[in-house]
Structures are given as structure tokens and as C-alpha cells.
Amino acid sequence: MKQRNLRTKLLSSKNISLIGFWNVGTLYESGRAAQLAREMEKFRLDIMGLSEVR
Secondary structure, eight states, X not given: OXXXXXXXXXXXXXXXOOEEEEEOSOSOSTTHHHHHHHHHHHTXXXXXXXXXXX
């Protein structure tokens, strides 16, 4: 019984993580990294996925 309660606790999460994805093309352009940081703060994202980073 004790093991079953532990398993239930592990499978039920009370924490919510916000995930975002952004197709940035390149971060080498001036101000792009700062813009990315502002977007993460604006949407309160915990995880940011990037695509097409060169």
C-alpha cells in the first residue's frame, strides 16, 4: 500500500511548466538574444525551444 501511494504522488504533478518554441533563424543579429530573453519573461516560460539557430 505504501508503494502505491508513492507511485501516485510521482505521477500526479502540481507544478506546471510553460514551454515555448521560437524559430529565430539566427541569434547573431544585434539584439536578438535580448529579444529572446524579453519574450521568455513576457510569457513567463520555464523552457524555450529554439529552431534554425545558426
